[in-house]
Amino acid sequence: GAGVSQSPSNKVTEKGKDVELRCDPISGHTALYWYRQRLGQGLEFLIYFQGNSAPDKSGLPSDRFSAERTGESVSTLTIQRTQQEDSAVYLCASSPQGNQPQHFGDGTRLSIL
Amino acid sequence: RKEVEQDPGPFNVPEGATVAFNCTYSNSASQSFFWYRQDCRKEPKLLMSVYSSGNEDGRFTAQLNRASQYISLLIRDSKLSDSATYLCVVNIASSASKIIFGSGTRLSIRP
Numbered sequence: 001g002a003g004v005s006q007s008p009s010n011k012v013t014e015k016g017k018d019v020e021l022r023c024d025p026i027s028g029h030t031a032l033y034w035y036r037q038r039l040g041q042g043l044e045f046l047i048y049f050q051g052n053s054a055p056d057k058s059g060l061p062s063d064r065f066s067a068e069r070t071g072e073s074v075s076t077l078t079i080q081r082t083q084q085e086d087s088a089v090y091l092c093a094s095s096p097q098g099n100q101p102q103h104f105g106d107g108t109r110l111s112i113l
Numbered sequence: 114r115k116e117v118e119q120d121p122g123p124f125n126v127p128e129g130a131t132v133a134f135n136c137t138y139s140n141s142a143s144q145s146f147f148w149y150r151q152d153c154r155k156e157p158k159l160l161m162s163v164y165s166s167g168n169e170d171g172r173f174t175a176q177l178n179r180a181s182q183y184i185s186l187l188i189r190d191s192k193l194s195d196s197a198t199y200l201c202v203v204n205i206a207s208s209a210s211k212i213i214f215g216s217g218t219r220l221s222i223r224p
Contacts, residue, residue: 033212035214041216042200042214042215042216042217043157043200043214045212045213045214048212056211091156091157098204099144099145099204101147101159101162102159102212103159104156104157104158105156106155106156107156
């Protein structure tokens with residue numbers, strides 16, 4: 001069955017460029033989450049969507065980061081003017097409702113040169 | 114104090130051994146608890162939910178101690194394939210957004 005799909009799986013870009021990461025959640029899942037995981041470290045919560053609304057953006061590390069979700073489906077995470085410290089794996093997860101276990105995508109491995 | 118704390122390990126145990134991890138949480142209003150496993154360079158995957166009465170799934174047993182605010186995971190008869198990082202996950206209060214992942218406990222099973 002279709003799980004959470006993320007694209008691209010890998011992205012290498014130069015410092016200062018903008019990047020856009022995409023997440024297709026499991027169909028029907030209303031809750032969608034973005035996390036960042038640096039090498040050898042734990043998951044860092046970025047943002048949560050309930051439907052198309054983001055009630056909690058507290059994890060976004062700076063105003064260079066933004067995210068949106070449309071049609072209660074696809075979400076994009078945009079990082080503007082990338083910095084080397086943005087290098088990490090960006091993981092998306094979805095769940096049928098909040099409070100329920102999350103299903104993760106394979107992640108996007110972002111490398112900033 | 115972190116909201117969710119785990120011993121980072123690594124735990125290095127022989128195949129067939131029993132191993133247990135604890136995870137402590139700071140918010141007494143926490144409502145839902147889960148254990149995930151994450152293999153190297155892979156995404157986290159749900160291992161099991163943790164119920165108030167404790168629950169078992171094959172070789173894995175999860176328990177919740179609300180009074181002391183910790184959850185535990187016990188792995189019996191460990192297999193080489195159990196080698197992974199085990200993440201404790203706590204959902205705080207009724208806000209779905211307050212799902213906190215622990216930093217994980219690394220487990221390595223040796224032949």
